[in-house]
Amino acid sequence: MTMATDSPRDGFRLSMLIYDSRYRALTIQLFVLALFIAVIWWLGSNLQNNLAEKGRPLSFDFLWSRAGYDIAQTLIPYTNDSTHFRAMLVGLVNTLVLAFFGCIFATIIGVIVGVLRLSKNWLIARLMTIYVEIFRNIPLLLWILLIFVPLGEMTPGPNAFRLTDEMVASGTLPAASMLFGETVAITNRGTYIPGFLFDRGFESGWLTTLVILAVILGSLFVHFTLTARARRVQEDTGVRPTTWWKSLAVLFLPLAALLWAMGFHLDIPQPPTRFNFEGGVLLQNAFVAMLVALSLYTGAFIAEIVRAGILAVSRGQTEAAYALGLRPNRTMRLVVLPQALRVIIPPLISQFLNLTKNTSLGIAASYADLRGTLGGVTLNQTGREVEAMLLMMLIYLSISLSISALMNVYNRSVQLKER
Amino acid sequence: MKKSVFFGALAATTLVAGLAGAATLDEVKARGELLCGSNTGLTGFGAPDASGNWAGFDVDLCRAVAAAVLGDPTKVRFVPLTGDIRFTALQSGEVDLLVRNSTWTFSRDSELALDFVAVNYYDGQGFMVRKDLGVSSAKELDGATVCIQSGTTTELNLADFFKQNNITYQPVNVADDTEAQRQYVAGACDAYTTDVSGLAASRATLPDAENHVILPEIISKEPLGPVVRHGDNNWADIVRWTYYALLIAEEKGITQANVNEVATSTTDEEIRRLLGVSGDMGVKIGLQNESFKNAILAVGNYGEIFARNIGEGTSINLARGLNALWTQGGLQYAPPFR
Numbered sequence: 001m002t003m004a005t006d007s008p009r010d011g012f013r014l015s016m017l018i019y020d021s022r023y024r025a026l027t028i029q030l031f032v033l034a035l036f037i038a039v040i041w042w043l044g045s046n047l048q049n050n051l052a053e054k055g056r057p058l059s060f061d062f063l064w065s066r067a068g069y070d071i072a073q074t075l076i077p078y079t080n081d082s083t084h085f086r087a088m089l090v091g092l093v094n095t096l097v098l099a100f101f102g103c104i105f106a107t108i109i110g111v112i113v114g115v116l117r118l119s120k121n122w123l124i125a126r127l128m129t130i131y132v133e134i135f136r137n138i139p140l141l142l143w144i145l146l147i148f149v150p151l152g153e154m155t156p157g158p159n160a161f162r163l164t165d166e167m168v169a170s171g172t173l174p175a176a177s178m179l180f181g182e183t184v185a186i187t188n189r190g191t192y193i194p195g196f197l198f199d200r201g202f203e204s205g206w207l208t209t210l211v212i213l214a215v216i217l218g219s220l221f222v223h224f225t226l227t228a229r230a231r232r233v234q235e236d237t238g239v240r241p242t243t244w245w246k247s248l249a250v251l252f253l254p255l256a257a258l259l260w261a262m263g264f265h266l267d268i269p270q271p272p273t274r275f276n277f278e279g280g281v282l283l284q285n286a287f288v289a290m291l292v293a294l295s296l297y298t299g300a301f302i303a304e305i306v307r308a309g310i311l312a313v314s315r316g317q318t319e320a321a322y323a324l325g326l327r328p329n330r331t332m333r334l335v336v337l338p339q340a341l342r343v344i345i346p347p348l349i350s351q352f353l354n355l356t357k358n359t360s361l362g363i364a365a366s367y368a369d370l371r372g373t374l375g376g377v378t379l380n381q382t383g384r385e386v387e388a389m390l391l392m393m394l395i396y397l398s399i400s401l402s403i404s405a406l407m408n409v410y411n412r413s414v415q416l417k418e419r
Numbered sequence: 420m421k422k423s424v425f426f427g428a429l430a431a432t433t434l435v436a437g438l439a440g441a442a443t444l445d446e447v448k449a450r451g452e453l454l455c456g457s458n459t460g461l462t463g464f465g466a467p468d469a470s471g472n473w474a475g476f477d478v479d480l481c482r483a484v485a486a487a488v489l490g491d492p493t494k495v496r497f498v499p500l501t502g503d504i505r506f507t508a509l510q511s512g513e514v515d516l517l518v519r520n521s522t523w524t525f526s527r528d529s530e531l532a533l534d535f536v537a538v539n540y541y542d543g544q545g546f547m548v549r550k551d552l553g554v555s556s557a558k559e560l561d562g563a564t565v566c567i568q569s570g571t572t573t574e575l576n577l578a579d580f581f582k583q584n585n586i587t588y589q590p591v592n593v594a595d596d597t598e599a600q601r602q603y604v605a606g607a608c609d610a611y612t613t614d615v616s617g618l619a620a621s622r623a624t625l626p627d628a629e630n631h632v633i634l635p636e637i638i639s640k641e642p643l644g645p646v647v648r649h650g651d652n653n654w655a656d657i658v659r660w661t662y663y664a665l666l667i668a669e670e671k672g673i674t675q676a677n678v679n680e681v682a683t684s685t686t687d688e689e690i691r692r693l694l695g696v697s698g699d700m701g702v703k704i705g706l707q708n709e710s711f712k713n714a715i716l717a718v719g720n721y722g723e724i725f726a727r728n729i730g731e732g733t734s735i736n737l738a739r740g741l742n743a744l745w746t747q748g749g750l751q752y753a754p755p756f757r
Contacts, residue, residue, distance in 0.1 A: 054510070055532050055649065068575045070590040080578040157606040188607050189564055189589075275563040275609050276589065285607070366593050366602075372569075377592060380503040380570030383531040 051386065060391070062382040063088070069377050071368045073284055084378045091373030092395060098290055098369065099356040099399070105295035106355060107348075110302025115332065117307050128303070135300035141361055143297055148289035148365040155188045161271040174271070183268050185277060190284040192269035192277045199263025208262070215258050222250045286367035290359065298355045305347045309340035341414045349407040353400045360396070370395060443515050443647070443654035444705050447488055455481035456505055456517035457497040459595055463620045463728050463735035464520055465497070473497045476728040477518040480539055480645060480662060483714040484516060487661045487706055492717035501595045503570030506531050509648060516658055517646040520614060522572045532649040536659035539644050539721075541741035541750050543637035544573050545615040547622060550630050552609060557636040561586035566599045566608035573613050576639040596621070610634075614641045616729065616737060623734040656704050663753035664711035667693055668720035670744055670753065675719035678712060693756050700756070721751065 017027045051058055063085040070080050071090050075097060078090045117128040135143070156176035163174050178185045185192040202208045226243050234240040269280025313336050321331040362369040363376060370392060379388040447453050457478060458465035465475040473495075482492035498514050509517045510532065520542070521527075523535040546557045546565075554560060557580070567574050569592040581588050591608050593599040600621050603611035611618070618633050625631060645662065647655050668674070671690050673681050682694040691697040694715075695708030702708055718724055725742065729735040743749025 056530070068578055069592075070578050070588070072590050072592065080582065152602060152605045152607040188605060274561070363594055366591055366598075368592065372592065376503060376569055377574065380506075381575065383506060383527070385507055 047386065056383075058387060059384075060387055062378075062384050062387070065382075067378065067381075069381065071373060072366070073287065073368050084374075084382065087378055088370065088374040088391075091368060091370040094367070094373075095356075095359050095362075095369040095371075096399070098287065098294070098359045098362070098367070101291055102294040102298065102355050102359070103352050105291065106298035106302055106351070109295055109299030110351075111306050113299060113303035114306025114310065117303060118310060132300045132303050135297050136304070140293065140297045140358055141364055143293040144289060144361055144364050147293050148285065151285045151289055152188045155186050158185075158187045158189065158272045158276050161185055161187070161277075162273070163271065178269075178271075183266070185269055185271070185280075187277070188285070189276065190282045190286075191288060192280045192282055194269065195267035195279065195281040197265055197267040199265070200261070202262075212255070212258065215254050219251050219254055223247050226250065284367075286362065286365040289365045290362055290367050294355055294358060298351055298358075301351050301354075302348060305344055305351065306340070308347075309342075309344035310336055312343045313339045338414070342416060345407065345411040345414060349404055349411070352403050352407065356399055356403060357396060443651045444488065444657065447515055451489065451494060453481065453485040453488060453495045453516065454514045455484075455495050455497050456500045456508055456514035456519055457481065458519045459499040459501055459597065461520065461596060461617060461620050462624050463733065463737075464616065465518070467497075474728070476540065476724060477520060479718040479724045479728065480518045480665075481516065483665060483718045484658055484661050486717035487664075487710040487714040488657065490707070490710075490713055501570075502568050503594070506533060506646075509533065509646060512648075515647075515654070520617065520643045521646055522614075523642045523644055524572060527646075533646050534649050534655050535642075535644050535646050536655050537644050537662045538642040538750075539662060540616060540642075542614040542616050542641040542643050544576050544612060544639040544641055545618055545637055546610045546612045546634040547603070547618045547631055548610045548634060550632050554610075554634065557610075557634045557638065558584050558586065560588060560610055562588070563609040564589040564591060564607070566591045566593055566603050566611045568596055568599050568613060569594055571613070572639070572641065577612055580638040600624075614643070616643075616735075619735050619737055620729070623736070653705060657706065660704065660756075661711065661714050663756070664693055664714055665718070665721040665724065666744070666751055666753040667756055668715045669722040670746065673715060673720060675716060675723060678715045682712060689756050 017023050048058055064083050066080075067082055067084045067087040068080050069087070071078060071087065073094055074090050075093045076086075076090060078086055113128050113131060116124050117132065119125045119128075160176040161174050161178065167174065176185075176187075183194050198208060202211065226246055230241050230243045267279050267281075269277040271277060317335055317339065318331055321335040322328075326334065359369050360371040360375075363372050366372075374388055374395075375392045379385055382388075455478075457473065458475075460466040461475070463475055465473065465477040468474050478497065481495050481497065485495040486492040498508065500508050500514070500517070500519060505517055505519055505521065506527065508514050518539070520540065521535075522542075523538060527533055528535055546560065548554050548560075560581075565577065565588050567577055567590060574590075574592065577588075577590070591602060593602060596613070596617070599611060599613070602608055604625065611621070613621075615633060615637065622628050622631050622633065645658050647658055667689070668678070671687065671693075673690065673694075678694070681690060682696055685691060685694075685696075688697070692700050694712040695701055695710070699708055701710040707713075719727070722744075725739065726732070729737045731738060739747075739749060741750050743751065745752040
């Protein structure tokens with residue numbers, strides 16, 4: 001007797017698409033897909049028709065015309081003669097820089113606060129709880145304004161740092177003074193920090209940066225080879241060769257030699273003779289406020305994720321580590337955190353994505369991000385709202401998907417490997 | 420946020436809704452209310468006063484149109500719009516009319532599919548600085564930080580001016596006038612640039628107005644005027660001729676106080692046509708014959724509007740200058756009403 005009944009072998013009839021359970025699911029899915037495509041197509045054609053009827057058909061030609069406006073923070077070369085496309089890139093770079101540093105600082109804050117919130121020290125744990133609850137529960141926009149406005153209102157203007165001849169004669173000092181050995185000035189426009197200058201560097205700054213990066217990467221590679229070999233030797237013989245001085249030398253000597261060869265020195269900002277500081281690097285208040293607000297706000301969420309991740313590691317793991325004689329510090333670093341990472345990474349990706357998307361609030365602090373250039377000035381000067389909006393959505397989508405992809409690769413590397 | 424929601428709504432409406440085909444005049448009449456795009460708050464031109472009533476030079480033009488179309492100058496809803504959403508709001512039909520010190524330029528007229536129907540204020544861009552900065556000319560602003568309202572023609576003029584004079588500046592692009600003024604007052608920028616009328620209005624609201632000066636350079640032409648959507652010619656005519664009616668009224672000496680008396684006593688045929696005593700000029704563009712009389716009755720003639728809101732003696736204290744009638748050496752000139 002056979003248990004399985006063979007399906008009838010007669011030919012395929014059209015009605016089977018609905019009545020045969022083998023095909024029904026597929027039919028329904030295809031039908032819904034067709035419906036979905038039709039709706040999207042209808043929306044798209046409707047948009048195109050309406051715009052055409054208004055005499056403004058969809059066109060991206062505006063990207064190649066002269067922008068004509070200036071941008072406060074340009075990290076890639078840009079003048080008002082550049083194209084709107086270039087202005088968009090400037091904004092994109094500003095967005096990415098803000099998101100990059102924001103993610104780093106938010107992670108650092110989040111990990112520290114998340115661990116400290118589980119501290120046995122009552123005061124520290126409660127303080128961290130207060131931080132988390134305050135930042136998590138107040139809208140980000142308010143935090144941005146709350147940090148940006150005082151930065152501009154309560155700090156001295158650049159002219160307050162000026163020392164005039166009359167002041168020298170009468171023996172008075174400027175109203176404001178620079179910090180850290182006269183190298184850093186916090187003003188109502190931004191914070192001036194020392195820049196890097198090379199007397200004998202390469203023609204282009206990019207090449208200089210690339211060479212320095214190459215040397216650092218090379219040093220790191222040698223360092224990792226050294227430690228890897230040390231680990232092999234330790235596993236073979238049980239004795240770990242001393243590597244710290246070799247590593248130190250490999251990491252710092254080539255870089256120092258390179259910097260010396262290129263005539264490296266600091267470009268210290270000089271108090272203004274007219275309007276603004278000369279030399280140095282200006283971190284605009286808009287950038288500082290955005291960075292601080294984003295880091296603190298997202299940091300609070302990450303802290304909760306880290307705490308949840310740590311609590312997810314069974315208590316037995318910690319007890320086992322203690323039983324082996326590991327101190328609390330090393331238990332956290334070597335036993336708990338690596339296992340917690342598996343729980344932490346997926347929600348952390350969402351927080352990175354949130355932070356990146358939240359950079360578009362930059363307009364509140366007059367920060368020239370993608371939303372400020374492409375979605376702000378360009379959109380207004382050209383009147384291409386729909387095009388600019390579509391383009392911006394596409395760019396934010398690409399950034400988010402790239403971050404997701406990168407983080408997913410990392411996530412797979414920390415996941416439990418089942419063999 | 421406000422803006423993104425707005426754009427989202429715009430995108431959604433353009434996606435889903437068909438183009439509103441009805442004539443603006445019929446829509447306004449059916450609604451019984453004129454939607455007028457207005458400044459978010461520029462004293463003298465368009466700002467709510469202490470009791471929440473909108474007042475100002477631009478606001479009065481909206482009231483004149485409402486009086487002409489609906490017979491009642493109070494039947495206006497003012498929609499405050501920032502510099503960077505004003506044209507979108509007009510295009511998408513959110514307002515019927517935009518009177519918000521907007522500069523008439525080629526690309527706005529053509530590419531943005533808008534129609535500037537008249538120039539109610541001839542302006543130019545200037546700079547305001549603190550007196551103690553010791554600057555007497557805009558050409559001395561080399562290296563200065565300048566606050567500009569984003570999405571305006573001033574942003575482009577500024578870049579051109581500094582380039583022509585071979586000097587540099589650090590821009591701070593701010594979302595609206597109020598924020599630009601806040602940053603200027605806080606000292607986050609050395610100079611604040613916008614149309615001179617706007618600078619005068621801003622300066623008037625500063626507690627220490629005497630410590631701020633408007634530099635002598637006028638770096639651009641800024642003809643400001645009412646804007647309507649492209650394509651509805653009848654509505655454009657209504658707004659244009661309501662404005663010209665106010666100009667003709669000043670030229671002919673008709674004021675808010677004497678308009679009724681002039682209407683009964685005058686023998687000037689042009690005035691009789693304007694005030695609807697003879698002919699059917701109003702009916703020809705879909706209004707009543709006495710529509711323009713109503714407009715003058717509601718807000719007075721152009722000169723009265725100017726004097727009441729921004730003229731000499733007010734806190735804004737602007738001279739008529741280019742905005743005097745052509746008979747008095749200015750540029751304000753209305754075509755004949757016949």
